[in-house]
Amino acid sequence: MRFSPGDDEFRGRVAEWLAANVPAELRGAGGPGREHEAFAERLAWNRRLAAAGWTCLGWPAAHGGHDATLRQQMIFYEEYARSRAPARVAVVGEELLGPTLIAFGTPEQRRRFLPPIAAVEELWCQGYSEPGAGSDLAAVATTAVPDGGQWVITGQKMWTSLAHVADWCFVLARTEPGSRRSAGLSYLLVPMRQPGVTVRPIRQLTGTSEFNEVFFDGARAELGHVVGAPGDGWRIAKATLEFERGVGMLGQQVGFRRELEELVELARRTEAGDDPLIRDRLARAWVGLEVIRAYALDTLGESAGTGAEASVLKVLWSRWHQALGELAMDVRGAASMAGAPMAGTDDGDLDGWQRLFLFGRAETIYGGSDEIQRNIIATRALGLPRQARP
Ligand SMILES: Cc1cc2nc3c(=O)[nH]c(=O)nc-3n(C[C@H](O)[C@H](O)[C@H](O)COP(=O)(O)OP(=O)(O)OC[C@H]3O[C@@H](n4cnc5c(N)ncnc54)[C@H](O)[C@@H]3O)c2cc1C
Helix, strand or coil: CCCCHHHHHHHHHHHHHHHHHCCHHHCCCCCCCCCCCCHHHHHHHHHHHHHCCCCCCCCCHHHCCCCCCHHHHHHHHHHHHHCCCCCCCCHHHHHHHHHHHHHHCCHHHHHHHHHHHHCCCCCEEEECCECCECCCHHHCCCEEEEECCEEEEEEEEEEEECCCCCCEEEEEEECCCCCCCCCCEEEEEEECCCCCEEEEEECCCCCCCCEEEEEEEEEEEECCCEECCCCEHHHHHHHHHHHHHCCHHHHHCCCHHHHHHHHHHHHHHCHHHHCHHHHHHHHHHHHHHHHHHHHHHHHCCCCCCCCCHHHHHHHHHHHHHHHHHHHHHHHHHHHHHCCCCCCCCCCCCCCHHHHHHHHHHHHHCCCCCHHHHHHHHHHHHCCCCCCCCC
């Protein structure tokens, strides 16, 4: 957990740049349950970050990144949260697809797709889940068939975060007719802005719509825009998921410490701060966050391990954050119910704590549900037999 003098110097540089550059009016904008806030302004901000060299920190310099160590990335996200800089909008490309292309893409694919991700010129979304394929992702039914030098894609994706603002989608599709389960799937790079793609927003518990149904109806992708060999999509898709659950989470949980500090502050100012059970839970939350941070520093970026580390981390942080939302409701007591979105109302009256509490329900679902992470930990870390499939 010790940081080197070089790390401290890096922290100083990050903090100084952010202090001088974060627009005051955007402080605290965006984030889970609030992706609709000041989107255009946050996009412009994300581009400024990119131009100043503060995106794709962990990517190799040879691919447009900055060779930052894991500690430096963590320092960046900590300072980012401290400065209350607005939530970034290009996370899916930067943290999921970029590392996947660096690991598995062809030189042409890297040349074509990495620079616009790094510059925040093209936004991405993740097209894995379908109405009949969530936890059981190998049940993907969307098909892609070659036709005249292109793939023609037909099917429906579900819960596609930020599809309504994305320029591209990485799509898991069945390219070998009659294939079953994880065989015969391919990982395709599909432009979103074309006639064969329809995006329909889904309203969430927070009253906002950050994810969508996406319909591919004869949509087209270049034949060469398949990552890995055709039919090898399962291996690539799983690698992306490990990036998502692993290093990608560092950025996702930027605000955790700030939220905890603000909650402690709120408890101090109210009666809740005198309640021994609330004090106990606040202390537990502090300990839990230290554990998450230590575990992340210890295991992420290590190539050795059981492969279950990213899943352990996902279970730790999602449970932690959900519990923080519940604790926030208890700290506020009856006031936490005021303005809650009843049926038919919009989210206009929700405050940050209510959003945190409500959106937190999603955190043990997206990126692979809690139960699925525990299955991975059971088999990979504990060596238990695989679950029987009916
Ligand atoms: C906010 C949010 C954003 C999302 N963004 C995206 C996105 O951008 N792109 C994308 O592709 N998907 C996205 N998803 C979808 C997400 O990956 C799926 O919701 C998730 O994988 C679960 O699948 P499901 O919803 O079909 O539930 P199901 O798979 O039907 O699961 C239902 C319940 O059964 C449990 N369960 C299922 N199988 C097992 C098992 N074998 N053992 C034990 N328990 C089991 C699950 O844990 C869950 O509790 C998002 C979801 C949310 C909530």
